[in-house]
Every structure is written in C-alpha cells, then in structure tokens.
Amino acid sequence: MTEHVSIRLASERVNHCVSSSNDTPRFYTPGEVISGMQDFMRGHGTYVEEDCLKSSVAGVMQKVNKLICVRPLKSRYVGEIGDVVVGRVLEVQQKRWKVETNSRLDSVLQLSSVNLPGGELRRRSAEDEQMMRKHLKEGDLISAEVQSVFTDGSLSLHTRSLKYGKLAQGVLVKVFPSLIKRRKNHFHNLPCGVSMIIGNNGFIWISPKPQGMMVDGNEDEIINYEMQPVDSTDREIIARLKNCIAALVASKMMLDDTSIMFAFEESLKYEEVKELLDPEAMLDIAFLTQHRLNNIMEE
Amino acid sequence: MEGRPRALLERGLCSAVDAQWLMMMMMMMEGRDCLKSYDEVYSGLFDEKGHRKDGREMKEARAMYARGNFVSQAKGSSYIEMNKTKVVCSVFAPREISHQNEFSTVGQLFCEVKFAPFSCHLQRQPHVPDAEEKALSVALRKALEPTVCCHLFANFQIDIFVYILENDGACLAAAITAAGLALANGAVPMYDIITASSIAIIGDKMFIDPTEREEHLALSSPETKQNHGVITMSRMHGLKQIADFRQIGSLDVDCILKATDILEEECNKIVPKIQMILVRYINNGIIQQKKLAEAAKEREAALKIKMKEWSSSIIKISD
Amino acid sequence: MAGVLLSRTEKVFIIDGVKDEYRSDGRSTIDYRPMELETNVVSHASGSARLRLANTDILVGIKTEIDVPKPDKPALGKIDFFVDCSANATPEFEGRGGEQLANSISNMMQRAYQSPQAFDLKQLCIFEGKQCWKLYVDILILECGGNLCDAVSLAVKAALFNTKIPFVKAALMDGGNIDLQLSDDPYDSKLLDVGSAPLLVTLCKIGNKCVVDPTAEEEKCSSVSLIVGVTGNRKYYSDDDTEELPAFQPKCSAISMHGPGSITTTTLRNAINQGIIAAVCLDEALGKTVVRERRDIEKFKRHSYGFLK
Numbered sequence A: 001m002t003e004h005v006s007i008r009l010a011s012e013r014v015n016h017c018v019s020s021s022n023d024t025p026r027f028y029t030p031g032e033v034i035s036g037m038q039d040f041m042r043g044h045g046t047y048v049e050e051d052c053l054k055s056s057v058a059g060v061m062q063k064v065n066k067l068i069c070v071r072p073l074k075s076r077y078v079g080e081i082g083d084v085v086v087g088r089v090l091e092v093q094q095k096r097w098k099v100e101t102n103s104r105l106d107s108v109l110q111l112s113s114v115n116l117p118g119g120e121l122r123r124r125s126a127e128d129e130q131m132m133r134k135h136l137k138e139g140d141l142i143s144a145e146v147q148s149v150f151t152d153g154s155l156s157l158h159t160r161s162l163k164y165g166k167l168a169q170g171v172l173v174k175v176f177p178s179l180i181k182r183r184k185n186h187f188h189n190l191p192c193g194v195s196m197i198i199g200n201n202g203f204i205w206i207s208p209k210p211q212g213m214m215v216d217g218n219e220d221e222i223i224n225y226e227m228q229p230v231d232s233t234d235r236e237i238i239a240r241l242k243n244c245i246a247a248l249v250a251s252k253m254m255l256d257d258t259s260i261m262f263a264f265e266e267s268l269k270y271e272e273v274k275e276l277l278d279p280e281a282m283l284d285i286a287f288l289t290q291h292r293l294n295n296i297m298e299e
Numbered sequence B: 001m002e003g004r005p006r007a008l009l010e011r012g013l014c015s016a017v018d019a020q021w022l023m024m025m026m027m028m029m030e031g032r033d034c035l036k037s038y039d040e041v042y043s044g045l046f047d048e049k050g051h052r053k054d055g056r057e058m059k060e061a062r063a064m065y066a067r068g069n070f071v072s073q074a075k076g077s078s079y080i081e082m083n084k085t086k087v088v089c090s091v092f093a094p095r096e097i098s099h100q101n102e103f104s105t106v107g108q109l110f111c112e113v114k115f116a117p118f119s120c121h122l123q124r125q126p127h128v129p130d131a132e133e134k135a136l137s138v139a140l141r142k143a144l145e146p147t148v149c150c151h152l153f154a155n156f157q158i159d160i161f162v163y164i165l166e167n168d169g170a171c172l173a174a175a176i177t178a179a180g181l182a183l184a185n186g187a188v189p190m191y192d193i194i195t196a197s198s199i200a201i202i203g204d205k206m207f208i209d210p211t212e213r214e215e216h217l218a219l220s221s222p223e224t225k226q227n228h229g230v231i232t233m234s235r236m237h238g239l240k241q242i243a244d245f246r247q248i249g250s251l252d253v254d255c256i257l258k259a260t261d262i263l264e265e266e267c268n269k270i271v272p273k274i275q276m277i278l279v280r281y282i283n284n285g286i287i288q289q290k291k292l293a294e295a296a297k298e299r300e301a302a303l304k305i306k307m308k309e310w311s312s313s314i315i316k317i318s319d
Numbered sequence C: 001m002a003g004v005l006l007s008r009t010e011k012v013f014i015i016d017g018v019k020d021e022y023r024s025d026g027r028s029t030i031d032y033r034p035m036e037l038e039t040n041v042v043s044h045a046s047g048s049a050r051l052r053l054a055n056t057d058i059l060v061g062i063k064t065e066i067d068v069p070k071p072d073k074p075a076l077g078k079i080d081f082f083v084d085c086s087a088n089a090t091p092e093f094e095g096r097g098g099e100q101l102a103n104s105i106s107n108m109m110q111r112a113y114q115s116p117q118a119f120d121l122k123q124l125c126i127f128e129g130k131q132c133w134k135l136y137v138d139i140l141i142l143e144c145g146g147n148l149c150d151a152v153s154l155a156v157k158a159a160l161f162n163t164k165i166p167f168v169k170a171a172l173m174d175g176g177n178i179d180l181q182l183s184d185d186p187y188d189s190k191l192l193d194v195g196s197a198p199l200l201v202t203l204c205k206i207g208n209k210c211v212v213d214p215t216a217e218e219e220k221c222s223s224v225s226l227i228v229g230v231t232g233n234r235k236y237y238s239d240d241d242t243e244e245l246p247a248f249q250p251k252c253s254a255i256s257m258h259g260p261g262s263i264t265t266t267t268l269r270n271a272i273n274q275g276i277i278a279a280v281c282l283d284e285a286l287g288k289t290v291v292r293e294r295r296d297i298e299k300f301k302r303h304s305y306g307f308l309k
Helices: A126-130 A219-226 A232-250 A257-267 A273-277 A279-298 B003-010 B016-030 B038-043 B131-144 B171-185 B212-219 B253-318 C008-019 C099-112 C148-162 C216-220 C265-298
Strands: A007-009 A033-036 A046-049 A052-055 A059-064 A067-071 A084-093 A096-100 A107-110 A141-149 A155-158 A171-174 A187-189 A194-198 A203-208 B064-068 B076-082 B085-096 B108-115 B156-166 B194-202 B205-208 B228-236 B241-251 C035-039 C047-053 C056-067 C078-085 C125-127 C131-143 C164-166 C168-174 C177-182 C189-191 C199-206 C209-212 C224-230 C252-258
Touching: A007 C265, A033 A067, A046 A067, A084 A107, A084 A155, A084 A194, A084 A203, A107 A141, A171 A232, A171 C008, A194 A232, A194 A257, A203 A232, A232 A257, A232 A273, A232 A279, A257 A279, A273 A279, B038 B212, B064 B171, B064 B253, B076 B171, B085 B171, B108 B131, B131 B156, B131 B171, B131 B194, B131 B241, B131 C099, B156 B171, B171 B194, B171 B228, B171 B253, B194 B212, B194 B241, B194 B253, B205 B253, B212 B228, B212 B241, B228 B253, B241 B253, B241 C265, B253 C252, B253 C265, C008 C199, C008 C209, C008 C216, C035 C148, C035 C265, C047 C148, C056 C148, C078 C099, C099 C131, C099 C148, C099 C199, C099 C224, C099 C252, C125 C168, C131 C148, C148 C199, C148 C265, C199 C216, C199 C265, C209 C265, C224 C265, C252 C265
Parallel strands: A007 C035, A107 A155, B108 B156, C078 C131
Antiparallel strands: A033 A052, A046 A052, A059 A067, A084 A096, A084 A141, A096 A107, A141 A155, A171 A203, A187 A194, A194 A203, B064 B076, B076 B085, B085 B156, B194 B205, B194 B228, B228 B241, B241 C252, C035 C047, C047 C056, C056 C131, C125 C131, C164 C189, C168 C177, C199 C209, C199 C224, C224 C252
16 A cells, blocks of 8 residues: 555455464354353353353353353453553542543542552552642553452552553554453563553553653653653554554454564565555465464474 | 515415416516526626726725624624625623533533524525524634633533624625624633635636625636635634635635635734724723713712711701 | 543654654555445445445435426536434434534535536436436445544545436426436436545644544544545546546635634645645545446446445
C-alpha cells in the first residue's frame, strides 16, 4: 500500500486464518451437556442442571484436574491475584480510584495501596485525600498488580512497586484478554529500543524506553520530562509494534514478547509502517510468525 | 394573489397540482423570474451603468443599521437591518439544562432561527421549523460556540432566538452578527466580538453582501462550467480566527481563497460599528447612572436641610 | 466517537506525532485506512453499496420513484438523502440520540450534491415540467468508528454508480396527465452519470495541522474539523478508456466546519488544499474499484458476498 487510499472489494477479502493444523478443538455451545456432575467441579462458563454440567457460553473446554471451565473467545478479563494489568482511571472517589481494566466490573485502586511521594511508610492524611486528583486523574493510564479479588468479581489493584504507577507517553493497544499468554514477566524492554507492558487484561502499553528514572525530581521537572516530544525513530518503532500486534490479533494468535518480537522482525521487510495496515501484509506477517514459532516448538 | 387559485380548487375547477402551479406562476409574474432564461436573469442583476440593481458597486456592502436593547424583556437583544434584510435577536439568561441526565462541564448554546411568515416570497409555515430554519439554527450555534466562554456556566444553557423579519439575502450573516451583538449586549462572557459576512459568486463576478436574487442565481446552475456559489464566513476579529465557514455551490480553490480574503476584510469593517454600538450603550448607561446619582445627592441634600430645620424646631419646642 | 478517555500524556504523544507527520499507526496526514466495498448488496433497491472503513460500517440503498418536478426547476429531477443512525452502532443513538448527527450528515450531503457541476439532476428528467425521477438515498450507519462523513460519501457514490433506472417505454398523454409505461426487464435500464459526484473529506485539526481519516483517539485531541466536499473526475468512472474528456479541475462543492473550535485563515487555506489532494486520491481509488467490480460482474467472475463470510 504505497498510495494514500486503498479500497478493495469484498470478494478480495483476505482470510486471516493461519492455523496450519486441521484438528480443531471441540466447541461447546450454551446449554450443551459437557458431562455428568458426579466427579467434576463447576468452573467459569458452566452451570449445573439436573445432575449435568452444561456450558453457558460458546467456546472451548478447559480441564484442570476436576475443574471444568468453558472459555469463550471474546470474554472480558477475569482477574487473578498477582496479574499485571494496565488500566485507565475512570473516576476519583473517596479514598479510592475507579479503574477500567476490561473486566466485568470496574476495578478499584485504594489510596492505601499506592506509593505516595515522600517515603514508603507513612499515614494517609486528609491532605492526601484532597491531593488524589493531583496524583491520578480521570483518563490517566496506570500499570498495576491485582491485589485481591472481591466476592462480586471486581478487582482490587495496587501499585506498591516502582515498576507500577502512572504511564506517560505512548500508545495503548486493546486486544482480547484471552489472546494474552500468561508469563512470569509482563514488563519488557524490547531489543528494538522501546518498552512494552503486556497487561493480562488485554491492554498492551508501548512506550519509549525511559531515559533513567526521575524519581527524585520535583513535580514540575517530572511533568516537563513527561511532555518532551518523542523522537521519530522511537515513534516509528512504536507504530510498527502496534501494527504488528494488530496483525497477530487479526489472525487470532497468542501474544507474548516472543511472538510480538518475531512479528516485528518479520515486518522489517516492509519499509513503511503504514504498509502493515494492508490485510495482505498483515496475513503475511502472521503467517511468518506462526512459522517461526512452530520451528521453535520443534526444537 | 393566492386567493384565486385556492378558490378554483375549492370549487373543483382545477386539480390540486394545477392550483399549486397557478399559484407559483402568479408569484413568478409578481417578482420571481423563473420563466426567464438564465442569461436574462443574470443581466437583470445589473443596471445600465454596470452597477447592481440597488445602485451598489460590486464590492460594496449594504449600509448596516444596528442597535442593541431592542427587546426589553430579554437579557440582551439586538436589531440589524441591511436594506431589506431585517433581523431581530434576543438572548435569554442562562438556565439549567432540562431533560439531561449527565452533567456537562461546559455550558451549551441553544439557537433557534425563525423566518417570519411574511419574510420571503414563499409562504412559510409558522410553528413547524422547516429544513432551512433547522440548518440555519445549527449554523448559528456552530458560529457562536467558539466565541462564548462556555466553561463559565457549566450545565447551563443560553437561549438565543433569531427572528428574520425580512429576508433579502445574507440572512445567516446578519443573524450571526446580530446574535454576537445581542450576546455582548446581554453581558454574556465572550472571548471576542463576532461578525459575519456573505458573498455570492457567479463566474468571475463576486457579489459582496448579496441580495436574495443574487444568492438565488449563484446557487442555480449555468450551463457552462463556471464557478458559482455562496460563502458565509464568521470571524473573531481580535483573535484573527474563523469561527465558521460555509460554502455551497461549485468553486475552485483560487476563487475560494480570494473570496476568503475579501470576506475577512468585510467582517473587519463591521467590527468598529458593533464596538461603537456597545460603547454607546454602556456610555448611556453610565450617564444614566450619573444622573441618578446626582438626583440622589440632591435629594439627600434637601433632606439634610429639612432635618436641620426640624431638629432646630424641635429644640425650640423643647425650650 | 464519544466515550473515549485519554490521558494528557497520550494526547501529547498524538499531537506531537501529527506535528512530525507521523501518526501512531504510521500513516501520514493524508493517508486513509484500508477500506472494503461491495455494491449491489440489497436486492430490493435500485442501487446499493456497503463500505467498511476500520470500524465504520455504512450501508446505502437507493430507491427510485416517479415524481413531479419543482415548478421553478421543471427540467430537473430530485435527490433526497436520509441518514439513519441505528442503535446498533452505539447505544447513544438509541431513541432520538443520533438525530442531530444524522441531520448534520444528510444536510452536508444535500449541500454537496446541490450544484449541477457535482451531480446533474437533468439526467433524472423524464418529461419536462411533468414527470421526473426522485432518488431516495437511504444511508444506514451499521457501525460507527469515526470519520462518518467520508465513509458515507464514498458509499453513496458507489451506490449511485450501481443504480439502474428503468427505461420508459411509452408515454400516453391523457388530458393533462401522463401515463408512463416502464420497462419490466431489469437489464433494460440506464445507468447514471455519477463521475462528478462529490466526495466529502473530513480534516481534523490537531495542533496546527490537519489529518484525514482520524481514529477515535485522534478525534478526541481535536476541537474542530473542516469538511470539504470535492467534485469527482469522470475519467475514473468510465469503462471506456478511449473516451475524450475535458481537462479536469477539482472544485469545492461544499465546505463546513464542525466542533466548537475555530481556525486561522492560514489553516483554512492549507486544509482546503489538503482536502482536495485527499479527495482526488479517494476518487481515483473508488473509481478503479467500482469499475473493476463492474467488469468482473460482466464476465461472471465474481459472486456476491453480502454480509456473510
């Protein structure tokens, strides 16, 4: 796609399927009987009726020992303690922030689970409460960890580590949470020179690599530093990564640092980043990435 | 004029369509020139000297008469007259937005433009806003939004009503200028004075501040591929910003850019007039206030003298 | 559309990107996202088209009807635009929620099609002063992912290109009324000349520059946008390459501003020029696509996809 506009016909649509193997897993539809109740436990996406375990969503079955779950492709994020998430502050409330994390209910970040400037251990005063909006305001993006899960399924987050907290300049990419591979580390400093946070909730944050932390600087300096324009090479890499992720998602491939990096390397043969918006190029990249992943698996 | 066809219709002497036709025909005889060919109408726009029919030069806008404080009940109001185009505008005090669930952090403008039933050749339906009135209302709101300090009255709305008494072209421009004046007159906080101007283009001729005939012809089509169209631009003078720009017709780029420059100049020409009206209005207010203050002083002085007289008489009595 | 929240730093990132002419997905300021088009998707309409641009999905159906021309324009047909923002697109459109948006789009389309140099209504005339065709252009917004105006104008032009008007076989004068006999054969119909039909380009002002085809995030960073309607070039829409056509110069058929902000004269000038460049590119791409589709149909190479797959 070198011209400015491309209009294709529906008949020329690209099929994004890259799966090489022909064996598709067994799919369940809502109401379908999975098994008798006797020796299984009911997990997400299932319900019990007349001594039978039935599926409540359309998706694939997952079995962990005796627990049976049905996972749909499009689902909202179901949080687990210790997950790294990227979220957006929706509302400033009393002593807590409401954060959107793509889960069924909005998550909560308590004022007490935030590192405030000026030392780790100190009491939260009334002043801090009034300063909450200065710390995080509506629309701000944060990275955080899931601290606990409430009974209704909403999450409580914390940012009590230097690696968590408010995010500065960069791009947020939203994907299905079910496409994110769980890994030990979700913070990556990629060899191409930018950093990336792959949130378990399907929010991926790509940003330029921080040039030395500015923890001690005063507030004005930090703000000034945050507002510095990003240089063009970083910008190009960020755009390329974003389009690569979009290509992988279009083909429903699992995302982690390896697959994204492979896709990035494969994409380098397209000189201009905007060429990657073309469906054919997207399929090409997904296909090549799948191929490389398969090679690694075989080794 | 319209009675005859209607009577024929009622008596069943002609069909409804025919009655409509007859009415139209009669209207044409009266003033409109639909039956004439394009060239005839075009040459009809000029007099023998090559001036426009109303004696103006091509580049000459109509003289504008404007005043504030036209409607005493409104918070602010204005009246603008450009020969046969006459516009009244009134602004009412901010009130809470009704029927709204969400809190809006900026105030809103509610604009309504209405044509008087006798404002045009066509008979207008009173009460029901037609498509043109709706479009004009939206255009007016768009033009005024950048100039009013909307953040100062969160969750409130300001009502702006424009009534076009007579339409002889450039009514949107007149409406915007009038609304700007009425807002300023009503002491609604504004970033800048807003003025608007209109231009009609036919071929290489540019009619500044067009009459309805000129506008109509500029919108209808010549056979040739020449430029034709109408542009209305509103401008904030001090900020040097264009608040709204509407073009319709078919014009090439050079023509639009040239017209933009001319319109900019025209908009600027109106600004001192508006400023003068506002200043005069405030000045009058100050003079009025001074007079009142003096009268109060006089009364007070008279009262003091009286008091003295009384107190002395009381003393005398007590003696 | 609405509902997108952005932090201050994200906005800075986008604004700086536009300043560098490098947007967050690598596009420059006059690049569009890839689009997908299919015409003739609705069997009951005379012409139809469906266009997808990223998340925006537009379906246009054109119906024809015989009508009486306006007395002051006896030789011209009529064209009417109607936009329906269905609640399928976003829940905000529920009830009368989408009415304002729908009105502003249909208004803009009506104005852009007003000039005979943009769309010649004479071709819709059947019998001067008595009968003409009236085109009802119904625009359905199935999904709304920003940049509606551009997508709507493209879909409308494609649908008009696809529109077939039956031939009139005979006309009987009966007193003052005319009885028309229309051809029943669907192949016995004429196509419209839509080469010059205008396309709308939305220029979203971000920082001091304007971009075309903004994403929802980019729309959030801008307070004002300029919509420019630009007439099309017949050359791209004719099957016959040998036909001699007069030299083409794109003209503006409508301009309007949207949003609460204002712009300087210089920005206006640049934006109009930029819009015309973008519109010419769009026009060429659309023309190539629809002509290719027509050729494929003639050779029976293509079958319809519709909403499946």
